[in-house]
Structures are given as structure tokens and as C-alpha cells.
Amino acid sequence: MTDRYNNFETVAIHAGNTADPLTGAVVPPIYQVSTYKQDGVGGLRGGYEYSRSANPTRTALEENLAALEGGRRGLAFASGLAAEDCLLRTLLAPGDHVVIPDDAYGGTFRLFAAAVASVAQEAGARLVVDNTFASPYLQQPLALGADVVVHSMTKYMGGHSDVVGGALVVSDETLAEELAYHQNAMGAVAGPFDAWLVLRGIKTLAVRMDRHSENAARVAEMLTRHPKVTRVLYPGLPEHPGHEIAAKQMRSFGGMVSFQVTGGEEAAVAVCDRAKLFTLGESLGGVESLLEHPGRMTHASAAGSPLEVPADLVRLSVGIENADDLLDDLRQALG
The missing domain is CATH 3.40.640.10 (Type I PLP-dependent aspartate aminotransferase-like (Major domain))
Structure with missing residues (x-):
């Protein structure tokens, strides 16, 4: 068939x-x-x-x-x-x-x-x-x-x-x-x-990826305007170094968003601790939204190496929940 x-x-x-x-x-x-x-x-x-x-x-x-x-x-x-x-x-x-x-x-x-x-x-x-x-x-x-x-x-x-x-x-x-x-x-x-x-x-990969991408784009756009966010890493943003290539070879930009915050490592950890709808977890790609602090979690073993990630970085795996609820949760987590 x-x-x-x-x-x-x-x-x-x-x-x-x-x-x-x-x-x-x-x-x-x-x-x-x-x-x-x-x-x-x-x-x-x-x-x-x-x-x-x-x-x-x-x-x-x-x-x-x-x-x-x-x-x-x-x-x-x-x-x-x-x-x-x-x-x-x-x-x-x-x-x-x-x-x-x-x-x-x-x-x-x-x-x-x-x-x-x-x-x-x-x-x-x-x-x-x-x-x-x-x-x-x-x-x-x-x-x-x-x-x-x-x-x-x-x-x-x-x-x-x-x-x-x-x-x-x-x-x-x-x-x-x-x-x-x-x-x-x-x-x-x-x-x-x-x-x-x-x-x-x-069987539902296509519809899920469409929703992941739509939600992530809204999250990234909100974060770029937040006063406590210093940098947003998302290939869908025109200022991202990989945006041109991503736009050329990808259907859309996916569900992964990372951002850096004012206040350094402790501020980033605090964002993770205050999140309610975003679940603190190390995986990604599920229907539920996750967030983590890579410096202390997934990338802790890379500290001091060329692969070390910034201490003020938070990583999001944006799920398929209602985007407005996700935005509200991030706003309150950022304080």
C-alpha cells in the first residue's frame, strides 16, 4: 500500500x-x-x-x-x-x-x-x-x-x-x-x-512535531522579549547562527529551546525549581514539556571541557500542551 x-x-x-x-x-x-x-x-x-x-x-x-x-x-x-x-x-x-x-x-x-x-x-x-x-x-x-x-x-x-x-x-x-x-x-x-x-x-509523529514546533516558536518569541532572559537559542529565530540552513533543509524548527538568564547559575537553577507545568527532567521529545539545568544535570560530566555549557543556561523540551499555559508557567518561573 x-x-x-x-x-x-x-x-x-x-x-x-x-x-x-x-x-x-x-x-x-x-x-x-x-x-x-x-x-x-x-x-x-x-x-x-x-x-x-x-x-x-x-x-x-x-x-x-x-x-x-x-x-x-x-x-x-x-x-x-x-x-x-x-x-x-x-x-x-x-x-x-x-x-x-x-x-x-x-x-x-x-x-x-x-x-x-x-x-x-x-x-x-x-x-x-x-x-x-x-x-x-x-x-x-x-x-x-x-x-x-x-x-x-x-x-x-x-x-x-x-x-x-x-x-x-x-x-x-x-x-x-x-x-x-x-x-x-x-x-x-x-x-x-x-x-x-x-x-x-x-503514527502521530507528524501531528506531534507540528505542535511541538508551533509551541516552541511561541515560547522562543516570548523569551526573546523577557527582561530576565539574555539570550535565546532556537533555530527558528532569524538571529540564530543556524537559521538559514535550518530554514533551507527542515520542514520546521522543532521543539527544543534553550535560554540564558540574568543572575548566573543560581538564577537558572531557580527557574527550574519554580516551574510547575514544565517538569524537571533530563529527557526530551515527549508530549509533556520538560526543562532542565544542563550544567548540573545532562552535561555535568562536561564541566571544564570544550563541551561545557554555560552555567546560566536552561533547556526546554516544549511539549504539545496549550501554548498559553506553557507561556504563563515560564513567566512565573522567571519571576
Whole structure:
């Protein structure tokens, strides 16, 4: 069915989601099984023998992921880090060099990925893009010259803060086979229930990302006018250094906003403590809005390094609640 459709919203709902041939169920069942009966020695039903190697629920998700990113093969893992570990073990050998930007796990990397692609291709290097913050709805790095796309499916792909998972999507079939070998050998695969939860989340990815982006744009605009805010970091703002590239290659600007406040670190921590609707938490991409103080939370280990974040920085993962309520909460948190 999805072969006849190219629009993202339709593909997200239908790719990999064929009706169950036994019952007609319109969503893939959760195959909570470890091993499969074989029809004679070496006679596999549908290619399944052991769920570390393959599981029908995970297969549905992997087919969906490949379709969303415009790739040939998708691979689902137990976490984003498991996906990255598999990738590094597949691509790198002792003595190899890896070039990564200062902000290796932030929105800035995705904004500049198109410029990095030409450099990587000229050098004969593989370009890997973490598309977690944008999601394939907002941009598709493979179409922009990337070789591999990485996702933490815990975030926007799952979208409901109830699953942990990771993914790799590639276009090169030879690389896909190498990655699949290591995925099976290392064993950090997505479980069937986790795969089912991500598949469920992806069905509403487009409408959620539209709302995340709309709300974040309103939040960023309000913050730029607040007297206690010294700087707002959001690619949708014309003054953001990545705005031009983001506007060129992204559908919209996403749901992540960071800002700096007057009063330094203690003032930033106080904003986090006073927030009521924004939940203090370290993840992102769920339907609920989160905020955190990166200097003391997610990026505490980077203190004193080139990756250190400003002490007066607050990070927001803007959810899909009513935007007016979010604005009111931030105003009172800022005092």
C-alpha cells in the first residue's frame, strides 16, 4: 500500500503496518516470543528462528524506519547508545580517526549536516547524522548526503516517555548487512513491546512535531522579549547562527529551546525549581514539556571541557500542551 504514497503522514501510519494475516488486526501484534518452530532442519517460517536475530514486531518497526528516512534498511536497538556502539564497531578499526563537532549531541549538528556532507564525501569518509532532535518528519539526512542516520527512539519517535530505544538507518546495502551482523552478534536489540510502542508513537509523529514546533516558536518569541532572559537559542529565530540552513533543509524548527538568564547559575537553577507545568527532567521529545539545568544535570560530566555549557543556561523540551499555559508557567518561573 505504501508504495503508492509518498506523503510522510501516510507513510508513517502504513509502512511496515500490514494487517495481521491470521486475525486481520490493523496493527502488528506484539510477538512476545524468544524462539520459533522450524519446518525441518533449516526450514524457517518467514526467516524467524530466534528473536535476537529477528522478531516480526521489530521487523515492522525497522521497515517503517527505513521508509520514514528514505533508506534501504532500518535497524532497531535497545537504546540510542546501543545503536551508536554497533555503528562504531562496524565502521571503525584501531587507528581510524573520527571527526565530530563540539556539540555532538545537539541540534546544532543537525543544522549544519548538509555542509558537513560535502567535506566528508570529498575525504571519502562516512557521514553519520544524529536526527533525534529533528525526527524524519522535519528533515531526512540521507537525502542531504548522509550515509547513516542515528535515532534515540526514546525521544520524538516514541513520543510518550514510556520506551527506550535506538535506531540506525542506511541506504548502502553492504553497510546494512555489516550492521545487521553486529546487531545480531552484540544482541542489544529492541524488544517486541518496545518496538510496538515506538510503532504506535510514529503514527502521530507528524501531528506531534507540528505542535511541538508551533509551541516552541511561541515560547522562543516570548523569551526573546523577557527582561530576565539574555539570550535565546532556537533555530527558528532569524538571529540564530543556524537559521538559514535550518530554514533551507527542515520542514520546521522543532521543539527544543534553550535560554540564558540574568543572575548566573543560581538564577537558572531557580527557574527550574519554580516551574510547575514544565517538569524537571533530563529527557526530551515527549508530549509533556520538560526543562532542565544542563550544567548540573545532562552535561555535568562536561564541566571544564570544550563541551561545557554555560552555567546560566536552561533547556526546554516544549511539549504539545496549550501554548498559553506553557507561556504563563515560564513567566512565573522567571519571576
